[in-house]
Structure formats: C-alpha cells, structure tokens
Amino acid sequence: MVDVIVFAVAGLIVLAGGLGVVLNSNPVRSALSLVASFFGVAVLFVLQEAHFLALVQIVVYAGAIVVLFLFVIMLLGVDEVEDLSIEPLSGQRIGGLLAGAALLVFLLGGLFLSGGDEGAVAVTGTESVTQPIDETQPNIDNLATDLFGRNVLAFEATALLLTIATVGAVVLVRNAGAEDLSVDEPGRADH
C-alpha cells in the first residue's frame, strides 16, 4: 500500500513538472519544473530498487544538466517571459496536440491491448537474458558487474563521446574570427 501512495505522489510530481516545462512562459520556471520532474523520476527509481540510478539521476540530471540550462539562460539573458498567446505558425499548436494525442493513443493502445494475462500486462520477453539481478547484493554491485563486464567497450566509448562533446562545445563557442562575427551584433550600430 505504501508503494502505491509513493508511486501516486511521485507520478503526480513527474507529470506536473513535465507540464510545467511545456506550459511555463518563463524559461527559468521551465528549468525549475524540470528539476521537480527529475526528482519524481528519481523517487520512482528508488521504488524500483534502482538506487544507484536514482542517485545519478539527481546528481547528473537535476544537478549538472539543469544547472547548465540555467547557466545558458542567464548567460544569454533570455530569462524573460515569452508571449505564448501569439501563434506564429498557424496550426502549429493544434497540429502538435493532435500528433501528441495520436502518439498517446498508439502507446497506450500498444500497452493495454497487447496484454497477455489480466488484460494489461504488456511486458513480454525472456527473463534474465544477460544478467539476473542478484537480490543479495547491492544494486550498485549488480550494475557494475554488467557495466564493466559485458559493456566495458561501450563504457570506453562513452568516455570518447564525452571528450568529443567537450571539444565540440569549446570549438562551437570559441570566439574565433570575432571581427567578422561582431558586425551584426546589437549595440554595434556604428557599422
């Protein structure tokens, strides 16, 4: 019973945070709603015994990624309210909502119509193909055994990926050829 209550509260926070991201006109509020949503997801991870992922979810997502978002918002000074009442591309909203409704029907239909037993259990597949979860060990030991055993090459590849992303970010925002670029910057009306 406790887990039902925890799921309900965390699920509500996740969905409310998600809606807050989409519906807020101020990007800073969107980012803070995103934090709430991430925390809800972390609670759901704890509920499913994925303790390490819950921790990483908070540290990496709610910590690093959202701080990066806020940093960029503040750096660019775009933390002003965006007028959401104008719809520059006519039919964009209605089209987006229709596409979203279609996607939702598709997903929930697949979930509830495919059910084997009790009508709504869509999870099929062979159990424990790669590595069963050893309940006697901590979650992080289970994850580490799989990560550094079967997936060690992929893990190395992510190190390369992060290096490439860092170098790419530096190259993209480096102010090379500033003379050429600054011509059409605002505040340089003298040109």
Added chain:
Amino acid sequence: MRVTETWYLTLSALLFTVGFVGLLVRRNPLVMFMSLELMLNAVNISFVAFANKLDDIAGQTAVFFVLVVAAAEVVVGLSIVVAVMRRRPSITADDLRSLKG
C-alpha cells in the same frame, strides 16, 4: 493493490507525450531541449520497469548510457544555441531557417 510495471509504462507514455507535444509546440530552443530531456526520462522509467519485471540488470545499464548520451547531447546542443544567440539575441527555432543560406 500493488504497483505493477503497467503503471510505470503508463506514466512513461504520458510523460513521453508531454515532452513530445512540448517539442512540437514550443519555439524557444532551450525549452525544446528541456522537452527532449523529458522524453529521455520517460524512456528511462520504462527501461527500469522492464529491468525489474524481466529480472535483468541490462535495463539499468541502458539507462546509464542514456544518461551519458543525454549529457553529451545537452552540452553540444546548448553550445550551438549559445553560438547562434551570440549573433541574434532572442532567437526562436523559426529564425534558424536563415541557415538555409
């Protein structure tokens, strides 16, 4: 009453749809990125639910990799936004059509 994986998958579908609609409807590139993160999180929820149901740690490993790729994607995406916004402040995604040349 017990929380089954169907509940998690339903929540995941709802969150994915919210992120999807946000990505289509909003025009601020930063908010579009945030909607993308919501979609990634929705997938993470279902990955963990499957890992639990099928008693296989590989689902949780997949979430780990999604996290790393999401971090890299945010870094590159935000630096593109910064690079573009330096030239034209208060940009919307529609303004990027000037990239057509």
